Amino acid sequence: MSTTTDETTTRKAPAGERVADWADGRLGIYGLAKANMRKIFPDHWSFMLGEVSLYSFIIIILTGVYLTLFFHPSMNEVVYHGSYVPLQGVRMSEAFSSTLDISFDVRGGLLIRQIHHWAALIFLAAMLVHMMRVFFTGAFRKPREVNWLFGFLLFVLGMFTGFTGYSLPDDLLSGTGVRFVQGAILSVPIVGTYISMFLFGGEFPGGDFVARFYSVHILLLPGLMLGLVAGHLILVFVHKHTQFAGPGRTEKNVVGMPLLPIYMAKAGGFFFLVFGVISVVAAIATINPIWAIGPYRPDQVSTGAQPDWYMGFSEGLIRFMPGWEINFWGHTLVLGVFIPLIIFPLVLVAIAVYPFIEAWVTNDDREHHIADRPRNAPTRTAFGVAWLSWYFVLLVGGGNDIWATHFHLSINTITWFVRVGFFVVPVVTFVVTKRFCLGLQRRDAEKVLHGRESGLIKRLPHGEFVEVHTPLEQGDLYKLTAHEQPKPAELGPTVDENGVERKVSPVEKARVKLSKSFYGENTQIPKPTAEEYKEITSGHGHH
Numbered sequence: 001m002s003t004t005t006d007e008t009t010t011r012k013a014p015a016g017e018r019v020a021d022w023a024d025g026r027l028g029i030y031g032l033a034k035a036n037m038r039k040i041f042p043d044h045w046s047f048m049l050g051e052v053s054l055y056s057f058i059i060i061i062l063t064g065v066y067l068t069l070f071f072h073p074s075m076n077e078v079v080y081h082g083s084y085v086p087l088q089g090v091r092m093s094e095a096f097s098s099t100l101d102i103s104f105d106v107r108g109g110l111l112i113r114q115i116h117h118w119a120a121l122i123f124l125a126a127m128l129v130h131m132m133r134v135f136f137t138g139a140f141r142k143p144r145e146v147n148w149l150f151g152f153l154l155f156v157l158g159m160f161t162g163f164t165g166y167s168l169p170d171d172l173l174s175g176t177g178v179r180f181v182q183g184a185i186l187s188v189p190i191v192g193t194y195i196s197m198f199l200f201g202g203e204f205p206g207g208d209f210v211a212r213f214y215s216v217h218i219l220l221l222p223g224l225m226l227g228l229v230a231g232h233l234i235l236v237f238v239h240k241h242t243q244f245a246g247p248g249r250t251e252k253n254v255v256g257m258p259l260l261p262i263y264m265a266k267a268g269g270f271f272f273l274v275f276g277v278i279s280v281v282a283a284i285a286t287i288n289p290i291w292a293i294g295p296y297r298p299d300q301v302s303t304g305a306q307p308d309w310y311m312g313f314s315e316g317l318i319r320f321m322p323g324w325e326i327n328f329w330g331h332t333l334v335l336g337v338f339i340p341l342i343i344f345p346l347v348l349v350a351i352a353v354y355p356f357i358e359a360w361v362t363n364d365d366r367e368h369h370i371a372d373r374p375r376n377a378p379t380r381t382a383f384g385v386a387w388l389s390w391y392f393v394l395l396v397g398g399g400n401d402i403w404a405t406h407f408h409l410s411i412n413t414i415t416w417f418v419r420v421g422f423f424v425v426p427v428v429t430f431v432v433t434k435r436f437c438l439g440l441q442r443r444d445a446e447k448v449l450h451g452r453e454s455g456l457i458k459r460l461p462h463g464e465f466v467e468v469h470t471p472l473e474q475g476d477l478y479k480l481t482a483h484e485q486p487k488p489a490e491l492g493p494t495v496d497e498n499g500v501e502r503k504v505s506p507v508e509k510a511r512v513k514l515s516k517s518f519y520g521e522n523t524q525i526p527k528p529t530a531e532e533y534k535e536i537t538s539g540h541g542h543h
């Protein structure tokens, strides 16, 4: 007769369990999974933007691998004999001809090419919007500054990966773009010509650049990006995700859904959704029809030549610049190109260093895990919107010909608009955004004290009409009042107790000034105090 003990000792574990045991014995997965499977993720729609970046990146890699199977990264000249009749017999590089083959002769080739290209555009857009979400909510503050830098590098590398990919087919449009970059490199004093010779292996375009860009595009940059994405996600895990203020949420806990099964199921579904949407867009909207553009020839330029959107701002910088040229010690300096070339990295570096500048200005060394509502940090929000508006003005400048032809405007008017807008638009958007934020803060304070307007009008016995206000729930009251309202830094006494004058460095003065612009007058509408709230809700207050 078998007993219960016998049963357990003789029972054979199901196959799945045995595989899991086998793997666990060798990889220690169980411990790792047990520690992290129930990790909590807070929920908010804006936290999905990082996910869109991640999924579009995966889609790019998957489709990129397929393209490598058919793309020939060579500038050898061939005569085209593929199935696209209008280009039959035309001389072109192997790169161009193999991209035509991908488009017309490889099964599914055109769709995959279009998915790759659309995913690249969406990837960079998702990164920009994700970055702005992190910016506007202050999620870059301690301890996430390093992760912000990882993200920043991903954004910059993504731009260059996109640019190198765009250049691979060696069509007239992308060749014009490469020529543009080479022109910018040539404007660098002393070393410009050497860098150009080194990059292109001699005179432009030479016979090497497609092969070189290819290694950079499919190996070097994506490899770096993969490492950075892994590091980025590990840091999100280690720091835990920020959350918005709410009942029960503190700087020390995270309220949300467990990673497994809920978050994983949602994330998995979302991946297919992103893939589906990109595929539908790629299936119905043509992108980069290189057959209509033709192969690259250095002696030709196509009209309406445009880079992909993420490079547009750098193109804008050059297009709106006056064509200044000076002679310096017998050398020609092309300032019209060189100055934009200097501003280009500065625009990017401003993003990278922002968290450090803000921490310095606000003298804030504390950890922050509760995300800010943008309105409660008006100076930061206004700065972000000003940066975006400036970026947009430059994008308009980069596409000045397209704006001119589509909206029947003069190209000179657009160029002048961009020249003036470059200086004026960010200032105007800064001021307007700050006013908006203060208005919203005022509205929050009103809501806390007087509740929501219900739209119901009541007539009092003595004839007065009043609108009924519904008091907010406790949770909402908390959300609207949880934020801090720090005081700006002060210079302190400039004379010590013995009457000796203390030297105040200009750096300290600048910091106090900036701190006032962050937290000083006109940046915060005082939160209602508990006394005010009691006074009003106890019926003594005036509605």
Ligand code: HEM
Pocket (backbone or CB within 6 Å): 046, 047, 048, 049, 050, 051, 053, 054, 055, 057, 127, 128, 130, 131, 134, 139, 140, 144, 147, 148, 149, 150, 151, 152, 154, 155, 229, 232, 236, 240, 241, 242, 243
């Ligand atoms: C390949 C590109 C990127 C991928 C795949 C990626 C992915 C993610 C994911 C999945 C999250 C968690 C969910 C979320 O908050 O959206 C996240 C958080 C974060 N990302 Fe990215 N990201 C990328 C680029 C960037 C960029 C360009 C920046 C900023 C310059 C950035 C800064 C951050 C920061 C600071 C967090 C933590 C936010 C928090 O805890 O609230 N990331 N990222």
Ligand code: HEM
Pocket (backbone or CB within 6 Å): 057, 060, 061, 063, 064, 065, 067, 068, 071, 099, 102, 113, 116, 117, 120, 123, 158, 161, 162, 164, 165, 166, 167, 168, 169, 217, 218, 222, 225, 287, 288
């Ligand atoms: C962030 C990463 C990437 C971005 C932003 C990106 C972007 C692009 C773009 C815009 C093109 C031009 C497509 C066109 O013809 O219209 C391209 C071409 C190409 N990409 Fe990528 N790509 C990335 C990663 C990769 C990876 C990882 C691989 C391979 C493993 C790859 C392989 C290719 C190949 C072979 C081409 C040339 C074929 C063609 O133009 O259709 N890409 N890429």
